[in-house]
Amino acid sequence: MEETIGVTEAAPIPQQRADQLLDHAVRYAEERHWDVFPGTWLEAEDGKEQCSCGDTACSAPGAHPVRQDWESQATGSAVQARRLWSTQPKASILLPTGRTFDAIDVSETAGFLALARMERMDLTLGPVTCTPDRRMLFFVLPGAGLKVPDLVRKLGWSPAVVDLTARGEGDYVAAPPTRVGSHGAVQWARRPTPANRWLPDAEELISPLAYACGREAADARTRRAQDS
Numbered sequence: 001m002e003e004t005i006g007v008t009e010a011a012p013i014p015q016q017r018a019d020q021l022l023d024h025a026v027r028y029a030e031e032r033h034w035d036v037f038p039g040t041w042l043e044a045e046d047g048k049e050q051c052s053c054g055d056t057a058c059s060a061p062g063a064h065p066v067r068q069d070w071e072s073q074a075t076g077s078a079v080q081a082r083r084l085w086s087t088q089p090k091a092s093i094l095l096p097t098g099r100t101f102d103a104i105d106v107s108e109t110a111g112f113l114a115l116a117r118m119e120r121m122d123l124t125l126g127p128v129t130c131t132p133d134r135r136m137l138f139f140v141l142p143g144a145g146l147k148v149p150d151l152v153r154k155l156g157w158s159p160a161v162v163d164l165t166a167r168g169e170g171d172y173v174a175a176p177p178t179r180v181g182s183h184g185a186v187q188w189a190r191r192p193t194p195a196n197r198w199l200p201d202a203e204e205l206i207s208p209l210a211y212a213c214g215r216e217a218a219d220a221r222t223r224r225a226q227d228s
Contacts, residue, residue, distance in 0.1 A: 020177055022085040025093045028175060030078035032192055035099050037074040037172075038084050038091030039065050042179060049182050052090075061181035063092045063174040070172070071096060092178040098169030101126070101199055102144035103137040104206075105165045106213055111136025114212035115189065118205065126199040128190040129176065132183035137173055138209065144168060144202035151206045162213035166202065 028034045040052045042062035051061035058064070067073060074096045075081060085091060097103050106114065108130060115136075118125060126139040145168015149159045167173060179185045190196065 025081045026078045029081045035074040035076045039094040041090035063180045093175040094172045097167040097171045101139045103167045108134040110212040110216045114208040117208040124200045127192045130189045132180045140202045141199045155210045164213045
């Protein structure tokens with residue numbers, strides 16, 4: 001994984017390797033049969049990294065769609081992916097959810113707690129990403145976006161209280177090694193391998209995920225009560 005460093009006056013801005021982006025985009029389409037589409041990219045300007053969209057206050061610099069019709073641009077063809085990234089080699093790699101997979105999005109703290117619990121339970125896991133804004137995304141079968149709120153309620157948690165959401169149809173995730181501004185790169189907590197080609201259903205993972213998010217919410221309430 002490409003090493004990133006903080007942006008200071010003495011340190012050059014780390015460059016996103018274009019050949020690495022193209023290679024990963026092609027492999028996602030070719031080996032995993034995931035749809036991919038190119039997003040924005042980072043441009044160096046006055047010693048800082050700016051999103052190619054031109055918005056200096058961009059919330060996801062270098063890691064969001066370029067076009068409003070991005071869903072029509074997404075492709076599962078390795079040949080087409082190669083053509084797209086050959087046109088703009090620095091483009092981020094974005095994966096639409098709701099097609100070959102959905103993603104359950106939780107905080108990094110809750111995600112690692114749930115991951116350890118899942119491994120002890122010997123649950124079948126799919127790929128999992130970590131993002132620079134300290135989120136973890138668990139890849140599951142499509143359909144999670146619709147059923148997760150009800151699954152959380154059935155476990156006794158309120159979806160409005162626990163920090164757990166599902167990304168499904170009409171949404172997307174950034175794939176490694178996409179970099180998000182100066183914050184770092186999206187990375188794999190669990191890499192895609194032949195062993196996790198078959199994704200779990202959201203129902204198989206929701207219990208440890210909801211438990212970890214509920215525990216995090218309870219801890220936060222306790223800290224607020226102690227501070228008041």
